[in-house]
Amino acid sequence: MKTLATLFSVLIIFAVNGQKPEELIPQEAISVFSLNNINLLQKISLDELVQYEFMEEIQQEIFDGSTAQKTIKESGIDFNQKLNIFIGRTANYDVTGLTFGIENRKEFFTVFDDFKSAKSPYPEVDIYTSYFNRIAISGNSGILFRVIPKDFRVTAITDSIWEALGHTPEWYNEESFTEYELEVISEELTIEEAFEEAEHNPSEKTYLELRDSVDLSMQEKTVKAICDDLFIHKNMLINQSPEFKNQLKSATEGTFYMDNSKGFQNENTFDFMRSVHPQIYTQFEKLYTGNLMLGSIHILDHEIQFKLDAQYGEKIGAVYEELTDAKFDKNILPYIHQNNQAFFTYNLNLRNAYEKVTEILLPILSESKSREIAALVLVVELMDEYLNKDALFASYKGSLFGTFNGIQKIKTKKFIWEYDEENYDYTEQEVEAEEDMPIFVVGFSTDRNDIMYKIMKFNSQFYSETHDMGEYYMIDNAILNTAPLYIINKNNLFIYTNDENLAKTHSNGYGDASITKKKIKKAMKGGAVYAHVDLSKAVEELPEELFNTQQNQIVNVLRGKSGVFELTSSKTSNTGTTFSMNYKFEGEYTNSGTYLLDLINSLYVISK
Amino acid sequence: MRFLQFIFAILSAVLLTGCVEIIDDLTLNSDGSGCFKYNVNLSSSKIKINSILALDSLDGKRVPSLDEMKQKITSLHEKLKLQPGISNAKLEADYTNFIFKFSCDFASIEDLQYAIKLIAISENKGKPIPELDHKWLIFSGTHLERSVPKITLKKSKQITAKDQLKLKEGTYTSITRFDKEIRAFNNDSAKLSTNKKAIMLRTDTYSLVQNPRLLDNLIDLKQ
Known part of the structure; x- marks a missing residue:
């Protein structure tokens, strides 16, 4: 009896404290893919799974040798619960991740072996970290997520601290790198080189080091806010959006939820309107x-x-x-x-x-x-x-309307070098060539072919590359500087195509082949x-x-x-x-x- | 290393467009002076190159604009003109047909190699490139040793079948000319010109990527 009572107590604790995977989706989520029938995924290998963009971004550091020759079935995930993939966005950061049920923690952490246990401030919730990723497990449900602060916010805060420390603003520094150079350097800087640069003045942070610190601090702060919402305040998406809650009841294999209004609110391009014209916003x-x-x-x-x-x-x-x-x-x-x-x-x-x-x-x-x-x-x-x-x-x-008619060989010119066997001197020869080109037709409806005619007449008179060919117009080398573009202006349509056959012999349409x-x-x-x-x-x-x-x-x-x-x-x-x-x-x-x-x-x- | 990586990234992109034709053409006088020409012909892949240039990125890598490419090529040409022992450096760049012809005269083979090394280091933000310490041309007046530096390139396993096909469509031709007749050479793939003063090695770009040493040759000239 004692054992049964203990078992019941444990079950009650899980029922009270354990959250379902869908209850771990942060309120910041704008898009959510929920898979109800994840049994379908059991046979898929983990290596195959991580090839997908939605997995790669979240877990690029996680999946290493630990996934080799394993299927999702062996990952400890509970196939009787929903698997949710979410993308969230606010004005200050993006948050992406997965929520899922866990059947076997041991198997789960054999796959997610890079994660280390961290101190959890939340009762009944275990926290694990690996680089920028976090896993929080409540009962038998888990959330794996990553927070990415918005670049421009990180830069703004870094600049402000940098200037307050008495440095010249980074944008004013003539030697500062262009965005492209910075990208190349950050991609290719080796550990040795990074140390070399750090040795320059080890007691003081460089601008990039300061920026990293700001980035990290913003991440930590945001992770805490998200976890507080999920585990203390219960401000999760399912409690915020009745539509999302209702959608989860669907008996289909999967659901997709996207809140465009939230996307609008968090769209930085409206920052100007938000601050200068708040009423209009x-x-x-x-x-x-x-x-x-x-x-x-x-x-x-x-x-x-x-x-x-x-x-x-x-x-x-x-x-x-x-x-x-x-x-x-x-x-x-x-x-x-x-x-x-x-x-x-x-x-x-x-x-x-x-x-x-x-x-x-x-x-x-x-x-x-x-x-x-x-x-x-x-x-x-x-x-x-x-x-x-x-x-x-x-x-x-x-x-x-638009059509794709497959790939066809089109005629182009190329140059080859011909060698004189006497001394291997070579001369350049221009010869006919063929290259593959996707053939398309794109057109729009018009009731005024006469107005379009006026425009095309002007173009063919004053631009040497545009030719009036009677039933159609031809613009030289308009497609990728190599092939002509044909324009058909008749039958209440204005059509662009690189299909020579359509322009030259079927300008009224393909006839029986339509x-x-x-x-x-x-x-x-x-x-x-x-x-x-x-x-x-x-x-x-x-x-x-x-x-x-x-x-x-x-x-x-x-x-x-x-x-x-x-x-x-x-x-x-x-x-x-x-x-x-x-x-x-x-x-x-x-x-x-x-x-x-x-x-x-x-x-x-x-x-x- | 960054410069080498950049060069290899460019080379890979160029080679993988398919149908690239490259000629390196070295003329050596008995006193060690000479002329070096390097021609790259991509005219049979115009559509592919133009379509790549129209993209912001390909395979996750940023695609440079045509203007950036022009600036880079012009800057390399300008740098070469300033190198000691190098004269008459010319660049013909046809950005419509994508044919690039570069040539320069050099006072000695050492000057040519030193100039290339200096430019590479300068592009590498002044950091040394050990691979370029290798002397790829050694000439004694009657004997030329031509060898390619030991460079780690992508092995066939890492190149997809589709990319292998593209690479196999490209050709690389290496021509070495002398003012004397050639007596002997040790690369079986090399072909002697009728006048016996020039030697040619041709290979497809896939084979070259797999084994850059295909172009190695020891050439003896008649006295």
Whole structure:
């Protein structure tokens, strides 16, 4: 009986004091990915897992040899609890991390072996640290997180201390490094070199050392504030956001939460408005209130469905409603080839949106006592009176389409050296060459081809690189200084393409080779946005060089996979829009977990 | 080391664009003076280079702007012009077709090597680079020993299959010319010109990255 009583006591203590993983998400979180069914991840190796961006950033120092040949199942994580990945942002710092259930602490710390136990000021909470990372464990739930103070805040505080110590401001120092040089040096400074520099004057901190101290101090202070909120004041996201709390009840495999209004509040680009025009800022803040993205992930056989409800405040919603009040432009159909590898359509009504924006914003701006803002309002009002809005918005209505037609060889010139066998002297020869080029078509709807014609006529008369070819225009070397760009201005469309075949022989469209109405039915009947990508065709061929690092992170996870990705949207109301992403994959696949992680990673990269 | 790393980073980026053609062309007179030419031809990868230059970063590394590249190349050229024993330093840079031709005359092979070493050290913020203590050219008037410094480059295991293919498309040609006929040489891959006064070594850039010593050669001239 005594043993049973003890056991019950322990269980009660856990029930009272132990928090669930979702109860450890800090209130600063702006985006949260919650995985309800993490059983899907059991077979994924830890080494594979840490390749993902969302894991790398948090745990770059953690995963070393301790993860070799282990799966997530062997990491001590409790698969009956939710796994939450969060990104938080405030005006002063970013905080990223994971919350999870722990089944076996011994196994857990075999993987997270770099963490050392630290003194915990919170009852029933254990704290562990490793470099800049922290783990806090309450009951059977844990949070692993990292705080990154905003660079400009660290610099501002460091500068202030530096000057107070009687030093010349660092920005004034002629020998101070440029941002790029600093980046290179900090990347490549070896330990020996760092010591060498420190030996210069060991009793006094250099500017960079002082900056490091400020950074560290800000981190410590913030970590304490976050832990106080989580373990003492109970100010965590789940208690702050009823929408998030409600979303966690979803029976789907995963959920996604993103609070755009918090993103707005913490966006540093609004600092000026916040301090100089606080009343206007408050009005804008109200506009963004209720701006949330709530997503759910469903995993079916060979299919992942991601549904995203974008919720708006009433006024912003009214703008989106007007913006998307546009019909599908059937004129684009002939210009989408039936064998395209990817295409998108975007139906917008800029005229309506303009009217709604001015209706909402001008009264807010007019309240300002500031001369500059009043002048801005006057300029907008005068332009509104004098401009021919009919002509302007008929020229560019807002609707767009784009297609990717794969990689084709295009003709270019190259130089080679030819050698004389007599003495190996060499001469330069210009010869024909071929290079791979992604072929695209991008166009927008217009009711005023006549106005676009006037612009193109001027360009072809006065710019030598622009040629009027009758049915189309050609601009020399406009694509990467190497290939021509073709412009087609007809049929209520203004089209840019590097597809020579489309411009020269199909300027009225691909004819029978165009996409069928059946294939584009969803785009025609849906909301503002539609995208279709045949992964097996499109992604493999996309050259890495065309994308920046962030874009490549998204593209790379799709490489080597087959299937069809489709994005649709509902009609927009003044309270929201629903976006649906369907990813149907074919052939053999190891498990859905990999596809799920790919999706999470892409969302993470996009929402960073 | 920072300078070497920078050079290797640039070299890797250039070599991995594929279809790079590089010629090093050394003319040696009997008195040890001569002319050195270094040509890099990337004209068959214009699209790739332009697309890389349009990016802020690639593989997590910052991509320098065209202006920064121009400044760096011009600054290296200006520095070389000032080195003792170096004259007539010329640079032809075609940033449309990405063809770069550099040439200079030197009073002695030691001057050429010393000049290159000084510039490298200056780019390395004055810190010595032990790898450059190696004499890669030793000439006695009738005997030339050409060897590449021992440099640790990425081994094949670290180069992805895709990058290996790109590297294999590139070529590296090393030409050494003399005012006398060549009597013998020890590199089996080398080819003698018809007039016997020039010798050429050609390899693909992948093989060169794997084994820089492919260009090593001992050359004996007729008296």
